[in-house]
Amino acid sequence: MTQLQARGVVRAYGPTPALRGVTLEVAEGEIVAVTGPSGCGKSTLLHCLAGILRPDVGEVTWRGHRIDTWSEAARSRLRRTEFGVLFQFGQLVAELTAAENVALPLLLAGTGRREARTAALTWLERFGVAEVADVRPGEMSGGQQQRCATARALVTEPRVLFADEPTGALDTLTGEQVLTQLVRLAREQRTAVVLVTHEPRIAAYADREIVLRDGLVDHTGLGLDVPLAGGAR
Amino acid sequence: MGGVSTPHVLLGLLAGGSRHGYELKRAHDERLPRARPLAFGQVYATLGRLERDGLVAAAGQDRVGGPDRTAYALTDQGRVTLDQWLSTVEAPMPYVASTLFAKVVVALLVADVDRARSYLIAQRAAHTARLRELTTVKGDPAATLSDVVAADFAIAHLDADLRWLHATLGRVADWHREVHP
Ligand SMILES: Nc1ncnc2c1ncn2[C@@H]1O[C@H](COP(=O)(O)OP(=O)(O)OP(=O)(O)O)[C@@H](O)[C@H]1O
Ligand SMILES: [Mg+2]
Numbered sequence: 001m002t003q004l005q006a007r008g009v010v011r012a013y014g015p016t017p018a019l020r021g022v023t024l025e026v027a028e029g030e031i032v033a034v035t036g037p038s039g040c041g042k043s044t045l046l047h048c049l050a051g052i053l054r055p056d057v058g059e060v061t062w063r064g065h066r067i068d069t070w071s072e073a074a075r076s077r078l079r080r081t082e083f084g085v086l087f088q089f090g091q092l093v094a095e096l097t098a099a100e101n102v103a104l105p106l107l108l109a110g111t112g113r114r115e116a117r118t119a120a121l122t123w124l125e126r127f128g129v130a131e132v133a134d135v136r137p138g139e140m141s142g143g144q145q146q147r148c149a150t151a152r153a154l155v156t157e158p159r160v161l162f163a164d165e166p167t168g169a170l171d172t173l174t175g176e177q178v179l180t181q182l183v184r185l186a187r188e189q190r191t192a193v194v195l196v197t198h199e200p201r202i203a204a205y206a207d208r209e210i211v212l213r214d215g216l217v218d219h220t221g222l223g224l225d226v227p228l229a230g231g232a233r
Numbered sequence: 234m235g236g237v238s239t240p241h242v243l244l245g246l247l248a249g250g251s252r253h254g255y256e257l258k259r260a261h262d263e264r265l266p267r268a269r270p271l272a273f274g275q276v277y278a279t280l281g282r283l284e285r286d287g288l289v290a291a292a293g294q295d296r297v298g299g300p301d302r303t304a305y306a307l308t309d310q311g312r313v314t315l316d317q318w319l320s321t322v323e324a325p326m327p328y329v330a331s332t333l334f335a336k337v338v339v340a341l342l343v344a345d346v347d348r349a350r351s352y353l354i355a356q357r358a359a360h361t362a363r364l365r366e367l368t369t370v371k372g373d374p375a376a377t378l379s380d381v382v383a384a385d386f387a388i389a390h391l392d393a394d395l396r397w398l399h400a401t402l403g404r405v406a407d408w409h410r411e412v413h414p
Contacts, residue, residue, distance in 0.1 A: 037403075172389075180371075180372065183372075184372075199392070200360075200361065200364060200391075200392050200395040200396070201364065201368070201388055201389075201391075201392040204361070204364045204365045204367075204368040204388075205368055205372075209361075
């Protein structure tokens with residue numbers, strides 16, 4: 001069943017077009033990779049789908065409700081409850097410990113302190129970073145930070161996780177451990193994942209791959225099947 | 234990705250004690266999962282050559298009969314040869330010897346950009362499908378570390394090929410102009 005849908009989404013930054021009419025659907029629990037060359041609009045698409053950016057033209061619907069016209073407050077509530085967001089560099093709150101970072105989305109959603117901390121510890125454990133529970137991001141390795149950020153993105157058991165190059169800053173083995181665990185837990189709790197990546201081996205974890213090219217979905221499914229303008233080297 | 238020295242692998246499998254040909258075949262296929270399985274004939278032919286060269290010796294025979302009844306053991310010379318092989322660093326890709334690469338070159342020579350491009354696209358689809366297959370193998374809860382490490386080897390190489398296929402698709406038009414000025 002389709003949960004999330006984009007129809008004819010167009011988005012530009014001033015004079016620079018980023019998306020030129022993207023239509024796609026994400027089903028419940030589906031893991032979709034979004035790939036394509038640098039600058040093709042992957043991050044912009046992710047931000048539009050997650051309700052962070054508003055399309056100039058077109059619509060984004062969540063369970064049949066058009067969300068791109070919602071107020072910032074309403075979209076932000078949706079992001080806190082139904083969506084999870086994860087970026088390449090974890091973006092943890094520097095002043096908070098790992099456990100406090102992971103507990104934060106639960107506290108914002110009204111969960112009690114004790115319960116939030118227990119859940120946070122469970123999620124840190126799942127990503128193999130229980131030992132840094134009381135450590136601040138500044139004293140963690142990049143890999144530990146990214147594991148915490150992944151735990152934080154999943155702790156609310158969102159219906160969709162938006163992940164932009166989540167393993168881009170990690171070495172191959174660490175990246176793979178984080179991704180394997182992310183995919184396993186997402187499948188367990190039927191969280192859909194929109195996974196932006198430029199790595200074929202990462203995209204191979206998804207159920208389906210959407211290739212973007214110059215702000216459009218490449219329906220050949222393979223991308224780059226027409227000559228590149230100017231023959232980019 | 235060929236070029237594995239079966240004789241040396243067999244010497245290695247004999248290092249722990251003597252074995253019959255069929256035991257060697259089984260050990261080979263188990264230790265090197267996802268390698269092309271060894272044919273019995275190949276095992277016996279290799280053992281014959283190793284025996285001729287003095288690297289292995291017959292170490293007893295069950296009753297009478299064919300080569301499958303003979304157990305082989307590593308000789309001292311065999312042990313030295315094995316040790317030398319293990320100590321030798323492989324030349325890292327001394328030649329660019331890939332059918333993928335050669336096909337694109339020939340496609341540009343005998344046909345045109347479209348021919349090269351459609352080959353690259355088809356190859357990329359096949360590589361992507363295989364990459365997914367192996368990724369699934371790794372995710373199987375029953376997978377052993379041997380399975381995972383073997384799949385990883387193939388995944389890393391497919392990933393590298395895919396990057397090359399991508400980049401080459403982006404360059405093939407310019408490359409054609411260079412080949413046919
Ligand atoms: N904040 C911004 N201001 C101006 N232009 C932007 C901004 N963000 C993105 N763009 C432009 O929009 C286009 C799409 O960018 P986007 O970040 O979505 O690409 P991407 O596919 O995520 O690239 P990458 O793989 O490099 O992360 C590019 O041409 C980019 O230069
Ligand atoms: Mg991006």
